[in-house]
Amino acid sequence: xxxxxxxxxxxxxxxxxxxxxxxxxxxxxIVVGVTGTKGKSTTARFIASALQGGRYxxxxxxxxxxxxxxxxxxxxxxxxxxxxxQIQKMLRDMVVAGCQYAxxxxxxEGILQYRHFCLHYDISVFTNLGTEHSERHGGLKIxxxxxxxxxxx
Numbered sequence: 001x002x003x004x005x006x007x008x009x010x011x012x013x014x015x016x017x018x019x020x021x022x023x024x025x026x027x028x029x030i031v032v033g034v035t036g037t038k039g040k041s042t043t044a045r046f047i048a049s050a051l052q053g054g055r056y057x058x059x060x061x062x063x064x065x066x067x068x069x070x071x072x073x074x075x076x077x078x079x080x081x082x083x084x085x086q087i088q089k090m091l092r093d094m095v096v097a098g099c100q101y102a103x104x105x106x107x108x109e110g111i112l113q114y115r116h117f118c119l120h121y122d123i124s125v126f127t128n129l130g131t132e133h134s135e136r137h138g139g140l141k142i143x144x145x146x147x148x149x150x151x152x153x
Contacts, residue, residue, distance in 0.1 A: 011083060012114035018085030019118035025091035026120040029059070029099060033119065035106040036127025040080075043127050044105045051101050059094030061087065062105040069097040081110030088118070 019026065034044045041064045048060040048067060060067035063080040067073075068090070081087060087104070094102050106116050 008113050012117055014083070014085050015088065015114055015117040018088035021085070022088045022092035023095075024118075025088060025095045026102070026118060028095045029091060029102045030122045031091075031119050032101060032103045032123040032125065033106045033116070033121040034103065034125045034127065035108070035111075036125075037129055039127040040105045040107070043125060044103045047125070048101075048103045051103070056101055057097065057099040059090065059097070059099040059102040060104075061090055061102070063107075066090065068093050069099055071097075080105055080107040081113075081115040083113070083115055087115060091119075 032044075032047055034040050034047065036043070041062045044060060044062045045064070048058045051058045057069045058067065059069070060072075061082070063075060065072055065075050081104075082090070091102055104116075104119060104121075106119075110116055
């Protein structure tokens with residue numbers, strides 16, 4: 001328990017410091033967060049594609065792929081939400097590339113570890129809630145409000 005709390009504190013501090021180090025990039029983008037038990041990657045890709053169709057420059061962080069403006073590549077990191085300040089670095093790269101929107105797939109594990117801290121979501125999308133992963137959060141009673149309130153950071 002103490003080990004997990006220290007790990008979470010580490011992620012919190014790294015996210016906070018990276019936010020400032022990279023020039024508070026979330027404040028310069030419209031950040032769309034997508035969470036839920038299933039369908040996050042598909043929904044995030046759909047939103048990014050719809051925004052691109054509207055001629056907006058878009059960034060995307062998902063389990064499947066990353067995108068910064070017109071450049072897209074597969075996510076080979078084996079995690080939905082990057083750690084060690086990499087989310088803030090990617091957001092800064094989006095700002096530099098002229099993106100107006102950042103679509104960020106937001107996992108429950110990322111929420112638990114404060115990786116979403118300082119993203120300042122402008123729009124929150126909640127796809128669904130299932131029992132998968134609820135045991136990691138101490139049961140569905142605890143899991144539900146975590147998912148429901150993820151954008152309040």
